[in-house]
Amino acid sequence: MTDQSTAAPIRVRIAPSPTGDPHVGTAYIGLLNLIYARQRQGQFILRIEDTDRTRFVATSEQEIFDSLHWLGLKWDEGPDVGGPFGPYRQSERTAIYREHIEILLANGTAYRSFETAEELEAMRKSQLAAKLPPRYNGAHRELSQAQIDAYIAEGRPFVVRLKVPAEGETSFRDELRGEIKFSHNNVDDQVLMKSDGFPTYHLANVVDDHLMRITDVIRAEEWISSTPKHVLLYKAFGWDLPRFWHMPLLRNLDKSKISKRKNPVSLIYYRQAGFLPGSMLNFLGLMGGGMPAGGKVNEEKNSQVEIFDLPKMIEQFDFAKISLGGPVFDLVKLKWLNGEYLRALTPKAFFDQLRNNLFSDDYLRAIAPLVQTRIETLSQFGDLADFFFRDDVTPPQDQFLPKKRTLEETLAFTAELLTVLETSDWTTEALDTTLRAAGAAKEWSVKENFMLLRAILTGRTTSPPLLESLVVFGKSRSLDRVRRFLDTQKKQRKP
RNA sequence: GGCGUUAUGGUGUAACAGGUUAACACGUCGCCCUCUCAAGGCGAAGAGUCCGGGUUCGAGCCCCGGUAACGCUACCA
Numbered sequence: 001m002t003d004q005s006t007a008a009p010i011r012v013r014i015a016p017s018p019t020g021d022p023h024v025g026t027a028y029i030g031l032l033n034l035i036y037a038r039q040r041q042g043q044f045i046l047r048i049e050d051t052d053r054t055r056f057v058a059t060s061e062q063e064i065f066d067s068l069h070w071l072g073l074k075w076d077e078g079p080d081v082g083g084p085f086g087p088y089r090q091s092e093r094t095a096i097y098r099e100h101i102e103i104l105l106a107n108g109t110a111y112r113s114f115e116t117a118e119e120l121e122a123m124r125k126s127q128l129a130a131k132l133p134p135r136y137n138g139a140h141r142e143l144s145q146a147q148i149d150a151y152i153a154e155g156r157p158f159v160v161r162l163k164v165p166a167e168g169e170t171s172f173r174d175e176l177r178g179e180i181k182f183s184h185n186n187v188d189d190q191v192l193m194k195s196d197g198f199p200t201y202h203l204a205n206v207v208d209d210h211l212m213r214i215t216d217v218i219r220a221e222e223w224i225s226s227t228p229k230h231v232l233l234y235k236a237f238g239w240d241l242p243r244f245w246h247m248p249l250l251r252n253l254d255k256s257k258i259s260k261r262k263n264p265v266s267l268i269y270y271r272q273a274g275f276l277p278g279s280m281l282n283f284l285g286l287m288g289g290g291m292p293a294g295g296k297v298n299e300e301k302n303s304q305v306e307i308f309d310l311p312k313m314i315e316q317f318d319f320a321k322i323s324l325g326g327p328v329f330d331l332v333k334l335k336w337l338n339g340e341y342l343r344a345l346t347p348k349a350f351f352d353q354l355r356n357n358l359f360s361d362d363y364l365r366a367i368a369p370l371v372q373t374r375i376e377t378l379s380q381f382g383d384l385a386d387f388f389f390r391d392d393v394t395p396p397q398d399q400f401l402p403k404k405r406t407l408e409e410t411l412a413f414t415a416e417l418l419t420v421l422e423t424s425d426w427t428t429e430a431l432d433t434t435l436r437a438a439g440a441a442k443e444w445s446v447k448e449n450f451m452l453l454r455a456i457l458t459g460r461t462t463s464p465p466l467l468e469s470l471v472v473f474g475k476s477r478s479l480d481r482v483r484r485f486l487d488t489q490k491k492q493r494k495p
Numbered sequence: 496g497g498c499g500u501u502a503u504g505g506u507g508u509a510a511c512a513g514g515u516u517a518a519c520a521c522g523u524c525g526c527c528c529u530c531u532c533a534a535g536g537c538g539a540a541g542a543g544u545c546c547g548g549g550u551u552c553g554a555g556c557c558c559c560g561g562u563a564a565c566g567c568u569a570c571c572a
Contacts (some may be wrong), residue, residue: 017572052571117570124569133497134568161571168559177500186498186568194570201572225499225567248501255564286520323508326565330506333521343534 005450010042012216014075015049015205018060021266022067024329025220025250025258026129028284030073031313032247033218035285037076038314042215046078047208048089051198061089065454067267071277072310077212085212089205090109097199099161100207100237101192109236110192111138112158135188136161157195162229162236164189169230175245176322182228190229202226206233209242218245221326222257234294245319247287251326258329261483269476273391274357278309279338285313289323292316307340358389366472370464384464392484393459398457400485402448410452411489417453418482426475428467435467456485 012033016026037044046068048061063082077083088092104110113136115123124134141163143151151158164187173183192203199207209217215490224246234241252262259265264273270280285291285308342350371384387393401410417438424434439449454466457478463469470478 015572021572049572055571113570120564120570128496131496157570162571174500180499182498188568191570196570198570200570205572219502220566222566222572249566251565253506253545257566281508286507291508313535325501325503328506330521333507336521339534 005470008213008215010037010040010216011045011212011214012037012042013045013047013210013212013214015047016064017049017052017055018057018064019052019055019170020057020060021268022060022064024265024267024270024284026064027068027071027073027280027441028250028287029218029220029247030068031071031281031284034073034075034310035314035317036216036218036245036319036450037078039317043076044089045083045085045212046075047212047215048091049204050077050089050091051200051204053196053198057271061190063268067271070267070271071130071281073281090199090208093204093208094197096202096211096398097193097204097207098197101199101203104162104192104236105160107236109163109232110160111141111143112148112151113161113189113191114143114158115140134184138189139284141189145478148253158307159191159195160193161189162192162232164229164232167219170231172227172231172241172244174224174227175243176324180224180227182225187228187232190226192233202229202233206230206237210234210237210239214242216243217346218247221249222244247322248324248325250287251328253330255326255328257326260479263329263331264476264480266476268474269480272474272477273480274353275334275338276300276341276353279341281310281313281333282341283306283334283337285317287327287329289321290317291321292318309343353457363388363472367464370468370472374464384462387458387463388469390459392459392481394488395455395485399459399461400452405448409490411486413444413449414452414456414482416442416484417481418486421475421479421482426471428471431467431470446489453482456482 014026014030014033016022036042042323048064049060050056053123061079062085068075075081077085077088079088082088101110105112120136123137128135130410140161165184167184169181169183170187171179174180189492190202191200193199199347208214227244227246231241250258252258254262256262264270291308291313295444367385367388371381374384375381397407399405405413417435420434420438422432435449435453436446438444439446444452451461453470454463455461457463457466457469457473
């Protein structure tokens with residue numbers, strides 16, 4: 001029952017959410033999906049999962065497109081290129097989800113649940129306090145039609161939940177690991193449709209994958225525990241299951257799931273910091289095995305360098321050879337690989353890279369007005385604007401530490417700044433508001449506040465205007481600089 | 496806590512369907528080249544394959560039992 005007709009054309013997809021910077025993990029899973037599709041003359045689809053209105057970021061979708069294109073990952077169907085199974089943006093498919101939720105409500109595999117978010121939160125807390133696994137208590141599983149009608153007439157908001165069978169288990173086949181079983185005791189009655197009428201991931205994902213004729217779901221390992229819910233949904237609709245492939249999770253150096261706190265994860269960062277798309281793709285392809293002999297080309301002398309481009313990966317990548325331990329995303333090795341790519345460039349191509357990226361007209365045009373009034377000879381440009389072109393800066397303590405502050409409170413305040421900056425819009429106006437508010441909240445003067453950030457960003461106490469500099473330097477790289485600063489300070493204090 | 500997944504040097508990976516001193520790359524260290532730094536060349540250290548049992552003439556590969564790490568445990572994906 002797991003296999004779709006073998007004659008059906010292979011169709012795979014990635015389904016990123018536009019909730020922030022395009023993630024390196026999206027590129028990783030995207031690459032794997034693309035390789036899988038190309039190896040089998042299949043189709044690769046991009047679907048935007050924008051059902052979470054609270055985390056939605058307007059610019060994010062375009063950034064996902066741009067970053068993926070930068071890497072050379074091309075999709076056959078998607079919101080921007082269209083296709084026969086659209087729309088490819090979930091926010092444009094709400095009518096479809098409503099229709100489908102009606103089917104489940106009608107055949108008794110889902111039910112309305114009228115508790116408020118606060119009630120649920122309270123329930124969760126008390127369960128946790130009692131050391132019980134936090135799960136929905138099923139209070140509204142068997143509401144009578146009369147009660148339901150009454151609640152609805154009252155105008156009480158509700159969510160729709162999956163009615164997981166009380167007994168038994170659900171098992172499915174993971175193509176890389178074999179059979180995986182979950183007892184229904186451990187599968188919660190997942191919310192399928194939120195009270196705002198938007199579907200959750202679980203519903204939208206299953207419905208779309210079926211409607212878009214997806215044959216193989218290739219996604220990250222973190223989804224394994226919710227797969228039984230998805231399987232139950234396919235069954236509830238009476239649909240065939242796709243194949244499931246759960247890929248190992250990219251990790252930080254400490255083996256935890258890769259995160260911006262410990263590692264740059266934004267593709268925008270990597271692009272702006274001057275990594276070449278080819279080396280990034282090559283590196284990603286090496287993560288988790290799959291390539292012959294772990295990336296060793298052959299026994300010939302001098303040809304052991306792990307150089308793979310997309311066509312080569314499509315030719316040689318073997319999904320059966322994927323190793324399941326979570327690979328550490330090792331920035332040191334990525335840099336080495338990128339260096340290899342840089343050195344392999346012709347002098348002309350290398351010059352073009354510099355000219356089109358680090359020293360692009362756009363970048364220089366944005367920086368120029370910030371320094372024009374501050375220099376007397378053109379060569380002083382370098383003295384003042386060097387931080388725009390550097391990988392990192394390290395301000396000495398006497399530069400960043402305000403006179404009246406201890407190192408302790410300064411670092412705490414910096415961490416505070418980091419959190420508010422992460423969610424701030426990246427315009428001078430927004431940054432001004434954000435920073436002033438954060439400073440006021442902790443009783444840091446604007447001067448102390450701005451000076452601190454200036455030192456972190458530029459490595460000195462004299463610089464072009466802070467806000468404008470932040471904007472020009474970009475959000476990803478600016479935040480990375482703050483994180484690295486914090487990290488360096490932490491490491492210096494510990495040992 | 497519950498459930499699930501995983502486990503080869505510091506890191507990424509190899510090791511045919513169990514068969515010699517566990518291989519390659521990054522990193523580290525040393526030497527050579529050299530005005531410096533890289534790059535490049537040469538070399539070294541570093542794992543006995545998470546631990547404990549078992550099967551076998553023989554186990555990193557098979558079986559059993561532990562442990563640890565990670566993931567999930569939301570009206571987020």
